[in-house]
Amino acid sequence: MLKEIVIWPTEENKGHERGAFFEKLANTIFTTQRYKVSGNIQFTGREFDLHCEHMDRSNERCLVECKAKQSLSSDEIKKFVFSASFDKFDFGYFLYTRSFERQVGGLIKEIQADDRYKNLYFWNAEKVIELLVASGSVADFVLNEKTLNVSKVILLYSYKGIYWVPILSSGTVPTHFSVLHGNDLSGLEDDALVHEIQDYIDEIQSLEVYQPRPLSNEKNEIVSRNLEIPDMETVTEIQSSDSWDDYKPASLKYFVGRKRQKDKIFGFLNDVKNDEIGKRVFYIDGKSGWGKSSLMSDLRERCRNQHYRKKYLSSVIDSRSANSNNFLPLAYELIINKAVKEKFIPEKYSDIKIPSAFDILGDKLSQELAEWLENESRVLVLIFDQFEDVFRKEGVFKSFYKFLLDINNLKSNIILGFSWKSEVNIPIENEAYHLWQQSRDHAFKITLDEFDSSESKSIIKQLEKDISEKFDIDFVRKVVDNSQGYPWLVKKLCIHIKKKVTQGLKVDDLYEQDFHVESLFQSDLEELSTDEVKALRFIAKRAFDDQALDITELDEVVKSETVQHLIHKRFVIKSGTKYNIYWDIFRDYLVQDKIPPIGETYLIRQPVNSVYEAFLAFAHGENLSIEEFMDKNTSSGAEGAALNKLRELRSIGLVNYKEGIYSVRVDNSDINKNYFQDYIHDKLEKHSFTLELRKIQGREINLSDLSNIIDTKIQSTKFANKTLEAYGQTFLSWLDFADVEIPNVSAAMMRRAKNALSYTPQMHPSDLEEFVVSVNNNYVLNKSKREQKLLYDSKSLGLLIYSTDSLTLTDFGEKAQRSTAIERKIIIANCAKKMEKISVAYDALAQDPSIKSRSFKNHISSILDGLNSQVYRNKTSRALYLWAMYIIETENEYNKAIQVTGA
Structure with missing residues (x-):
């Protein structure tokens, strides 16, 4: 049975008060051994908790160090050993309120095996409790219970009294707790104090209170009448896609790219297996929709292949289903049962018990499993996807942080992984802020960046194969550039294209399609009925507010049939018993009616005046062949130059092309300079280059800034520096023509751009x-x-x-x-x-x-x-x-x- 001492010194419960209060408890042990105890003394700048001198054995001194904290480091043990030896104490005692972690415990064994330190003693919670019982300070804990098992017992030493708090379970995971008086094991009948204690001890906050009723003439026994075992929340792994256009995380068959990140992950796993790295936790950092879930799904499925299946086993848990502290113990139970079922570990480990949500690895069988995994060079990888949802739930993130520390301190072949949405910021005043910062420090970081053009083209190839079409290079460039390296966006664009082709639209007509993200989302909603849109927004709002719709609420707040339709149409996904929107970005759009400022991306290559003149040519005919266009636009030059101008008009959405004919998309009365300027103004306001330029604040923008933006945003092609500058100057001239203001772009820079592009005579x-x-x-x-x-x-x-x-x-x-x-x-x-x-x-x-x-x-x-x-x-x-x-x-x-x- 796992034992722990919890210190509750005052209502304020400050850290230094807990230490002093624990020293007071330790004082009772040494006083009964006829030691005279002095507290907090210093030798040459080093502070000790207790200095004891024996009353009968003259000149016998001992040093007592008391630690009431969540985790110990090896350095603290080494410091204690040095102090006791350097100052020539006869004995040294190191007292700790928990069990010694594996690494610290290993160091203690080495010290105890060394005759130089035979006068040093290390007492964990179990030993301290044994001595407190021997000193008469508390009664020996004995509990006969026929229905529930005691998975852990806490000795609460508080300013309100001393209490035994047994944590009880009917299976693997704890379900109940009781509070007993420390001196006689009678049940605490003060309900208000019981709830105060429950609020103070994190690991019992989500458990049910179980009131003991001692039977006469017998040792304390919990009466099991009317015992109700609470329903456990459902813990599920993330789903993976059945096809390339499924919104679920990509399965191994449809996963593309990310070679660098995959190499880093398996390099980390291999280093752990070979004990070549100290960390046992990793996290994947990336923006929403950048493929964190898909990367984890790929990891899970690769662990099943011929090469890895006897080395690694992975479970990827959907954190959105987390409701209570039990979420983490149940996730650990899931991977253990999965490993047993797949014969990755011996069947005996299915009997592992979990003492509490704050001591998930505390069972001796878990410790044995850790050793077995090392001996067999096998690794268990437990990953939590959508991890930011854990930090939104106070009852879970503290438990997770303790689990993370225990995994790292164990330094075995059990690995913890999680994903983190990089745009999520925890306010510094939030209690979770410091735990998150420390969690990152303990973890090996893997960063997801934008797709490069080859990765985006891999998605497009999946689309081409699906619809049996081969796109021309200009259309591929349009899709790649508009996706701007966002994995979710290139997939969304390709799904949109497939949908339009299925509806009968020809590939040539797709070139003029509006690829603005908001337009794509609006197009999705137009396919739904009024009731479906209403239900979709309701589900989105509940998920946005961290109160995801549960299956038990169906037909009460939203029709079950409607939800099933939305799942079938791939707008809603089910995770455990919870319902959510297929993408966080779409969820946020449904709730806030806005999207992140992504913008459209296309490279403008032609001077604005020549494109404007080309637009005016359609005033003489709204449908023109290339020959007719050249005839009406006498300054167009050769056919290649004319095609470049028409391509620009198509790119900005003013002209369509079909079966050799170019058609203007506006009324004849709008073919004038005012309309062209207004249209270009609205178009450029949404351009990704414009949005990026406006992010530059506090200094003047120079041409190299714009060149870097173009180089980053245009994924389909790589340009020389001079070419980037030329395109930058062209874009600035378009901004000037359309009167689009960029605050930090100086008039001189605009002028220089125009001058660089305008005609300079060469001859006399x-x-x-x-x-x-x-x-x-x-x-x-x-x-x-x-x-x-x-x-x-x-x-x-x-x-x-x-x-x-x-x-x-x-x-x-x-x-x-x-x-x-x-x-x-x-x-x-x-x-x-x-x-x-x-x-x-x-x-x-x-x-x-x-x-x-x-x-x-x-x-x-x-x-x-x-x-x-x-x-x-x-x-x-x-x-x-x-x-x-x-x-x-x-x-x-x-x-x-x-x-x-x-x-």
Whole structure:
């Protein structure tokens, strides 16, 4: 029978008071042995609890150290041994209110085997109680009980009196307790005091009170009339998926990725098996929906394979079903019974008893099991999923913390694991806060991060196999990028796609689907009846408030038939006797009507002005082939460039594509700049880049911040640093166009982004003029550097379009060729004035014609921002000066010609 001493010194129950009160109890033992006791003395800075001198044997001194705490360390034993030896005490006594843990007990055995320390004694609770009985301080505990077994007895030494508190059970797990007077074993009849004692002792708080009635002329016996054994809560393991699109944790067949984390877990298990690590607890840290449950399910199933089945056995418990302290003993009982059933451990261990919820490993048979596992190199792994739910229940988390300490102190082949939702924060004023911090310190940490693109693509491949379709690279990129590395989101998107395909939607039409998370959740709810939505929200609210709907409540608060429909449609899952929503994120959405700020993710590659012009092309026809689009958007360039712009319009949801035809998704009256700006504004407000930029506070945002965001969020492709900067500048120009404000993005940074993307002329105006005159649609490109610059300038000004091997003059280009020299110049000048940098340069020179080329850069500094090289700044300034001068001279010449003609 396990024994323990519990100290209750005062109503306040402060730590130092418990120690002093225990010393008072120890005093009675040594006083009866004719020792004169002094308390709390110091030698050279070291404090001892009791210093005793024998009244009859002169000069005999002993040191007494009293520990009334939850757990001992080996260092405390070593410190006691040193103090007793160094200060030359004749005897030393170390008193503890519990049983010595395995590691401490092992050290004590080593000390006792050493003749140098034969004068040192270590007394656990059982020995202290034996001496208290011998001293007459308490009666010897004897209890005859025919129905219930005594699994543990507590001696409560309190300011209210001394009491025996037996913990009773009818099976493996304790169910009842009684309170008996310490001096005569009579039952305590003061119900109020019994409940006070129950509130004080954690491990009896969830047990039923069992009042003893001593029979005459016999030793105390608990009368077993009208004994009611309380129902035990249901403890279940997590379920695993039957298919890839099942919302339950992924089974081994459908589990993807996470190689690094799996290697860490099995590396830890192997280190424990080989006794190469001190810790016996691990935890998996990750955000909601990142696959913690799936990783644990994978671990459990891998332990069953040919390679591991004789080394490891794992149970993964769903912590959401936890109601009381009995949850942990029942979970331990579950893994023991499972191990016996699967012949992983001998059948005799099915007889293991659990003394109390705070001494789960206290039975001698559990200690034997620990040794057997070590000798056989086998490991039991008991894991608690959804562990944050344990810390929400005060009656459970204290018991768990004690279990964790006992597992670690045992240092055997029994491992404890748990998952933790990283976004859950326990307030510092909460009693569980410090226990959680200490729990983490005792545990080996495994962190789950976002999916990489290959892991996301593995989920997409499961979808492709299921629907017998092969997606093109653009669609795969859209799914991967929109999932942003969130495992739950890529799975949700793929399930959504399967659902739409099943409903008859073609894969081509899926490209334009809105992949915003809130839209996906709303789509789910639209499939349900009003009663089903009402029931779903009720179940979500109960789970959100840590009061999950129980099976016993069905048909009282919600119809059983409705719940079964929701389970069949995979909106609700059953865990033990409890009902919950399939995902915490969806549960929170149902309760709070909002989702975490995830946003949409897509990479904008094209300049905003060119995409806007492409949008306007649909004003001349709402359904266009690529050829018709190029005809109506004369600045679109070659077919490849035109397709890039159309792809951008599809990506942002303004254009559909089906069977070779591009169709605008808005009314013809909305094809204008105001609508485009408003639409892009709303779209970019939800963009993940925008949301991430707004998280940066307290400093100015620079371009490298945005580059890092793009690199993190775009999972489908890896880019060079310069490419990331270019995409960052493009995104900033879109934000500027749509008037989306980012508080810490300076105007100068926006300006630099626009300047980096806007057109800078490469050639002298007269060279361009000569080139336009000399070419035609049959012109053969020689691909020289000079020609490439002339082509770039001509295309930017809208005079021609070209591809790798052909050239076509635009309407402006053909008109320039047909015109007189002065008319040609004015056409080119007007085209050039539409370019932002040239326009700024023109305004500066027109305002002050006396400006010289050398100092011109000082007057156009706003459009030179973002040009880091001084040489390039000078070169750009010189080119812009020449073009500004060309336009002014052309306008003057043209005006004079008009005047002459008019004259």
